[in-house]
Amino acid sequence: MPIIAVDAMGGDHAPEEIVRGVADVSLNTDIDCLLVGDEARVQAVLEQGPYNPERIAVLHAREAIAMDEDAHEAMQSHRDASILVALRAVADGRADAVVSAGNTGACVLGAAKYFRLLPGVRRAALACVHPRMTEYPGQDPLALLLDVGATVRCEAAELIQFALMGSAYARRISKVPNPRIGLLNMGREDAKGGATLVEANQRLRAQPMIDFVGNVEGNDLVRGMADVIVCEGYVGNVVLKLLEGMAEVLQDVVQAAAERKLVWRVGLRLLSQGIERVHALTDFSRYGGSPILGFDRLFIKCHGRSHARAVANAVKVAAKAVRDRVPAEIADAIGGVR
């Protein structure tokens, strides 16, 4: 049974929502969790509700890295921060994967410090799971975009590896046996996007191991055209934050409508199913976190605003990825190309 190290102190709603998510997992699954953080605070939250003590252990960490701290500096000044203690627990073999909703920079830098890149992997990638419209019944409503910030600028060789890593992850974790891979570009034509993207397109077309659908454009991100979309970290990060920003604006507008006028509240209720469909496209909190790919160990990053449900989902995803040996799958995919 996998053991998941969960950073109890990372995230906007830590430790309360993190601990509650883990408590829920302990009652409903056979996954063991190592809750890493301020022992007294973690234990106090645990005691507020039901949990299965046989599936949870607490590992004390006397420090925490705040969401807005500079990650480079915090890594030096808070060497006993919960996220770093959790990473070391996995590196030492005391747990199998890390889940954190904390400071993204610290998560990525920490993974680079305590985990090892898989043989042949040039750069790690932070992937993001994002909602989209589906094109056929049964299609996964989530797609994977990588990189979203771990590697600012990429060469073609790195984009190829991101495609292989994302494909291996989606094959195991999504409902897609043969994920469709797209290259984020400024036009569908193969010759678009400058030298790096043209080379990446050519090399992806030549890959027998993946189902490359060609270049995809910004609007394809919200459609079902590709299950895994690869790009350099700069553009991926801008896209991710824009998607989140659009979602926030929509939620603000709906919220303002609901608060201001009874007639709008009635209208919203009548529209509940329609709103639900938009909500499913914009609710980044309900699903299970985004993997950092390329290391020998797994890291699932939750959104900073995650509540218990998202944390529980992330822990389940991490456990599934461990059971399905995702790092070995990725190593095989990368190795098969060299």
Place this chain on the structure above:
Amino acid sequence: MPIIAVDAMGGDHAPEEIVRGVADVSLNTDIDCLLVGDEARVQAVLEQGPYNPERIAVLHAREAIAMDEDAHEAMQSHRDASILVALRAVADGRADAVVSAGNTGACVLGAAKYFRLLPGVRRAALACVHPRMTEYPGQDPLALLLDVGATVRCEAAELIQFALMGSAYARRISKVPNPRIGLLNMGREDAKGGATLVEANQRLRAQPMIDFVGNVEGNDLVRGMADVIVCEGYVGNVVLKLLEGMAEVLQDVVQAAAERKLVWRVGLRLLSQGIERVHALTDFSRYGGSPILGFDRLFIKCHGRSHARAVANAVKVAAKAVRDRVPAEIADAIGGVR
């Protein structure tokens, strides 16, 4: 009085909606328009409704470039295409600016062929006007993003010029006397985004002529933080198409809701003001087109899906830009830095 050359054959709804937009302008303003396209078809549409014949002339062009044609090839094979005839009319001094809703690649390549870069301008930029939430009453609900596809990858010097050009344009065309400029990046901190963006950030901070607010992130695009946002063409193009894609998905969902169920139609009616606010954020057709900046002549590009209202707005924007001598403003801004 400015004369605007309008490509009557470019756009998903050409020539009908284009000609209708120009007819409307002829009745309600003192702007003269040169309608460039298939004379018989243009005249036939004109005769369907009221227009002021004193303000409209038709310039025949026997060819047109389709929306999905390869721009490079079409430039060679359709030398008498309406967009190229319109560009030559402006280059020859028979008109002052071009408006087109046609093939974007042909518009950009055509402008590069028939217009001249202003002294000192390294690369032209295609700007896009996009809706966003406003932060204070009276703020322009539209912001300018450039480049969105004319220059795939940029050096710092080009990003600086885009900021100067965008600022000059917004000063004249928007309601903002001192536009706030943002650099699209993957974090607010000055050190983010790799060497090119770090250098661009430093040089923008040192510019006395513009109000640089620093790095902005993807989510800031839908907020009111900056009035002009600069980036390389690759990421700008992805962002623009993602914004459009989100808008289409939302409109589809609302449309589907309205069609399927009476109770949803009632709900939508009750929510009409709230929907209107979302609609204002997502309706790319109601406003007036996006400038290609950096040339001695003006080009206003309309969205391919533009209807008469958007075309009329674009013609008015083009006329205002000519009257306000926007190219000279841009030349001054660029010259002041060299």
